[in-house]
Amino acid sequence: xxxxxxxxxxxxxxxxxxxxxxxxxxxxxxxxxxxxxxxxxxxxxxxxxxxxxxxxxxxxxxxxxxxxxxxxxxxxxxxxxxxxxxxxxxxxxxxxxxxxxxxxxxxxxxxxxxxxxxxxxxxxxxxxxxxxxxxxxxxxxxxxxxxxxxxxxxxxxxxxxxxxxxxxxxxxxxxxxxxxxxxxxxxxxxxxxxxxx
Amino acid sequence: xxxxxxxxxxxxxxxxxxxxxxxxxxxxxxxxxxxxxxxxxxxxxxxxxxxxxxxxxxxxxxxxxxxxxxxxxxxxxxxxxxxxxxxxxxxxxxxxxxxxxxxxxxxxxxxxxxxxxxxxxxxxxxxxxxxxxxxxxxxxxxxxxxxxxxxxxxxxxxxxxxxxxxxxxxxxxxxxxxxxxxxxxxxxxxxxxxxxxxxxxxxxxxxxxxxxxxxxxxxxxxxxxxxxxxxxxxxxxxxxxxxxxxxxxxxxxxxxxxxxxxxxxxxxxxxxxxxxxxxxxxxxxxxxxxxxxxxxxxxxxxxxxxxxxxxxxxxxxxxxxxxxxxxxxxxxxxxxxxxxxxxxxxxxxxxxxxxxxxxxxxxxxxxxxxxxxxxxxxxxxxxxxxxxxxxxxxx
Numbered sequence: 023x024x025x026x027x028x029x030x031x032x033x034x035x036x037x038x039x040x041x042x043x044x045x046x047x048x049x050x051x052x053x054x055x056x057x058x059x060x061x062x063x064x065x066x067x068x069x070x071x072x073x074x075x076x077x078x079x080x081x082x083x084x085x086x087x088x089x090x091x092x093x094x095x096x097x098x099x100x101x102x103x104x105x106x107x108x109x110x111x112x113x114x115x116x117x118x119x120x121x122x123x124x125x126x127x128x129x130x131x132x133x134x135x136x137x138x139x140x141x142x143x144x145x146x147x148x149x150x151x152x153x154x155x156x157x158x159x160x161x162x163x164x165x166x167x168x169x170x171x172x173x174x175x176x177x178x179x180x181x182x183x184x185x186x187x188x189x190x191x192x193x194x195x196x197x198x199x200x201x202x203x204x205x206x207x208x209x210x211x212x213x214x215x216x217x218x219x
Numbered sequence: 220x221x222x223x224x225x226x227x228x229x230x231x232x233x234x235x236x237x238x239x240x241x242x243x244x245x246x247x248x249x250x251x252x253x254x255x256x257x258x259x260x261x262x263x264x265x266x267x268x269x270x271x272x273x274x275x276x277x278x279x280x281x282x283x284x285x286x287x288x289x290x291x292x293x294x295x296x297x298x299x300x301x302x303x304x305x306x307x308x309x310x311x312x313x314x315x316x317x318x319x320x321x322x323x324x325x326x327x328x329x330x331x332x333x334x335x336x337x338x339x340x341x342x343x344x345x346x347x348x349x350x351x352x353x354x355x356x357x358x359x360x361x362x363x364x365x366x367x368x369x370x371x372x373x374x375x376x377x378x379x380x381x382x383x384x385x386x387x388x389x390x391x392x393x394x395x396x397x398x399x400x401x402x403x404x405x406x407x408x409x410x411x412x413x414x415x416x417x418x419x420x421x422x423x424x425x426x427x428x429x430x431x432x433x434x435x436x437x438x439x440x441x442x443x444x445x446x447x448x449x450x451x452x453x454x455x456x457x458x459x460x461x462x463x464x465x466x467x468x469x470x471x472x473x474x475x476x477x478x479x480x481x482x483x484x485x486x487x488x489x490x491x492x493x494x495x496x497x498x499x500x501x502x503x504x505x506x507x508x509x510x511x512x513x514x515x516x517x518x519x520x521x522x523x524x525x526x527x528x529x530x531x532x533x534x535x536x537x538x539x540x541x542x543x544x545x546x547x548x549x550x551x552x553x554x555x556x557x558x559x560x561x562x563x564x565x566x567x568x569x570x571x572x573x574x575x576x577x578x579x580x581x582x583x584x585x586x587x588x589x590x591x592x593x594x595x596x597x598x599x600x601x602x603x604x605x606x607x608x609x610x611x612x613x614x
Contacts, residue, residue, distance in 0.1 A: 024600040029579075032605055036580045037613065040534045041527075043481045044446050046610045047577065048527070051570040055519045056477075059441060061393045062265040063312045063352035064386065066305070066344075096251055098380075102340035105379055121377055154409045174407050175370055 123153035151181070265389075266312060268355040281310040286317055290324045299330050304345035307331075311352035318356040322363065328353075332368035335375065347375070347386035354393035358401070361394035365401040373408045376417060381431055384417070388434035395441050395449065402442060402449035411454035414439050418471065419464050436474035443482040450482065459484045463498040467505045473517040476502055476524035485531040493543075496536065500543040501551075503529045507559040508552050513566040522563060523571065530578040557597040564601050572601050573608045 024032065041047060083094040085103060094100040107118050110125040114133045119125040127149055130137045141147045146158040148165045152173055159165045162181075169175040281289075289307055293299040299307075310317040321327055331353075334346035350368060354361055365372075375387035391410070395402035417435040442450045443458075450458075458478065465475050479485065479499070491499070506521040513519060532540040548554060563575050579600075582593050 024602055026595045028602075029595050029598065029600050032576060032600070033580045033583065035605075035609070035613070036577060038534070038580055040487050040531050041577070042486075043444075043483055046612065048574075049610075050608070051523065051574055054570050055523055055568075057516060059392065059396045059437060060267060061355055061396060062267055062389070063308075063355050064348050064389065065264050065266060065309065065312060066348055097248070098340045102343065102380060120374075152409055154412045172407065173370075173409060174404055176367075179370070 121153070124151065127151070151175075268312065269314060280313065281306060281317070283316075283320060286310050286320050287324075290321060290327045293330045294324065294326045297330055297333070299334055299342075299346070299349075301339070301341045301345040304331065304334065304342070304349040308345070308349040308352045311349070311355060315356065318353055318360060321353065322356060322360045328363060328367055332371060335368060335371045340380065343380075344382055344386065347372075347383060347390065351386055351390045351393065354390050354397070356397075358398040361397040361401045362404075364390065365394050365398075365404050369401075369405055369408060373405065373410055373413065376410075376413050385431045385434055388417075388431060388438055392434065392438045392441060395438065399447065399449060406442060406449045406451060406454065411439070411442060411450055412457050414442075415458060415461060418474075419461070419469075421466060421469050430470065432469075433471040433474070436471045436478065439478050440474060440481060443478055448482075455482050455484065458482055459489065459495075463494055467502050472502075473506075473520040476506070476528050477520055480524050480528050480531075485528055485535055487535050489535070491536055491539065493539070496532075496539045496543045497547070499528060499532065500540070500547050503532075504544070504547050504552055504559070507563065508554065513568055513571065522566075523574065526563065526571075526574050526578050530574075530581050533578070533581045555597070556593045560593070561597075561599045564599055567601070569601075569603050569608060572603065573605060576600065576605065 083097060083100045085092045085094070085100065085108070092103060094103065106120065110119040110122055111117070112119065112125060112128055112133070114129070117128065117132075119128050131141075131148070137147055141160075144160055146160045148159045148162055150157045150159075150165060150173070151169055155173065157168060157172075159168055166181050169179070169181065170177055175181075286307070289303055289310075293303055307321065311321065331346050331349050334342045335350075337343060337346075350364055350372075354364055372387045372390055375383045378384050378387075391405060395405060414435045418432055418439060420432055439458075442448065443455070459482075462475070462479060462484070465472060467475075476499075485499070503525040506525040510518045510521045513522060529540075544556065548556060560575055560579070564572055579593065579595075579598070583595070
């Protein structure tokens with residue numbers, strides 16, 4: 023054990039002050055006490071277990087949401103289906119959205135007349151598809167570009183479906199008059215359930 | 220004659236009563252549920268690249284030809300079955316050559332990425348596990364995974380299915396630890412707030428089989444570490460503003476001070492309000508007071524980072540830190556700082572003792588406010604060769 027004089031001597035050999043996380047004085051302790059992250063893969067026997075399950079029959083699970091009626095082999099598949107397809111359901115048009123944020127955007131953009139008027143007036147009304155991003159943009163096209171450039175969405179991402187708009191496989195080159203009506207067209211309600219998420 | 224208790228005593232299903240039918244159905248669902256729960260808890264084992272052959276003897280070794288066959292099949296159909304993905308997944312775990320083979324096949328990765336967004340939960344899990352093992356590859360492989368499937372992985376973090384969430388976190392951790400470019404790409408997808416919310420999630424007890432909060436903490440620490448940290452300034456500010464929501468007794472709390480330290484939240488440019496100062500002090504003193512030994516990794520993280528963060532706090536915000544420390548030592552822990560520091564010296568770890576000496580140096584200097592929270596004559600500083608342990612540039 024060091025005496026007070028020895029402690030003071032020791033302290034005098036050490037510089038005072040803030041030390042950044044990358045300071046060399048932490049290297050030795052990091053190596054000694056804190057293991058570095060090791061990359062790990064995963065191996066599973068889930069498939070074997072699932073293969074052993076009894077065959078599905080007509081009494082097995084089926085989705086009881088009106089108009090769906092898809093049958094499932096196990097409750098995990100049914101759960102995934104329910105969360106993906108029926109959890110966030112628009113009460114107006116019965117459209118299903120993958121997250122609460124996108125359902126909120128869908129209701130605003132498709133069923134809110136105040137939103138439509140303000141969007142037509144050119145106000146920045148279109149919220150980003152990411153719930154955490156608070157940016158609002160004046161047109162869906164600008165929002166699309168924002169998502170691609172800022173949040174690295176793939177360029178071929180099905181943006182139209184994200185907030186409940188139809189996926190158009192073959193889009194015509196828009197004329198000026200069509201562009202003017204773009205916002206109104208986007209408000210069309212589509213009954214089919216998209217495969218999102 | 221013995222009767223098999225499991226054998227149904229009723230006539231065939233066509234003549235069963237409705238009550239019997241419901242009972243059978245309930246039994247069937249309960250059995251299925253048990254199978255799934257068992258699968259959830261025991262079926263997932265993690266290995267490093269090439270380690271799997273030593274541990275699992277019955278594993279099928281796939282030849283280059285087999286893998287090429289699988290790749291051709293899935294790219295032609297633009298669909299991969301759960302079984303095919305399972306085979307690929309095992310192949311990736313066995314050698315880097317298999318990973319390279321798949322990486323160089325055009326369109327193969329896209330097929331797997333597409334399966335993540337399918338409706339079949341078995342295929343979703345299979346696709347994610349396949350990507351997890353693929354992410355054992357080198358930087359270009361990881362960058363491609365994030366480029367093509369990063370958005371889907373980030374979306375899986377919102378999934379209520381803990382298995383999907385957890386496997387996505389594993390893939391993200393593997394990729395961001397390999398490639399700084401992949402880390403920057405996921406950061407641009409605003410992943411830091413999402414990870415931090417997962418980390419804060421206080422629902423339920425710690426479950427060894429399903430601990431996604433620890434996985435989120437691992438991802439966060441990778442993103443905030445290093446000179447060229449991937450996390451942006453706005454992410455660091457987000458962590459600083461929300462750090463008080465993490466409770467010291469919650470799951471994976473041992474990573475909290477590590478994340479704060481490496482994110483450089485305690486620095487001379489940052490200011491803390493009273494609540495933040497007390498939160499940090501609660502974590503620091505709580506860790507020092509309650510951690511019984513220096514054996515496990517979790518305990519090491521608690522002790523080492525408590526010392527480091529406190530050392531910087533007494534330099535950066537001396538007055539409020541020392542006031543908060545005094546209040547909590549007296550009112551909450553009913554002890555003295557010297558007692559806590561002596562406990563750390565007692566662990567008998569030379570490098571740890573040296574870090575405590577750094578802390579004491581920051582507490583006791585010419586400009587330090589009086590009276591000092593620490594008295595030298597009460598300290599039991601071990602007599603070791605500190606000269607040898609000090610970094611070269613200080614000698």
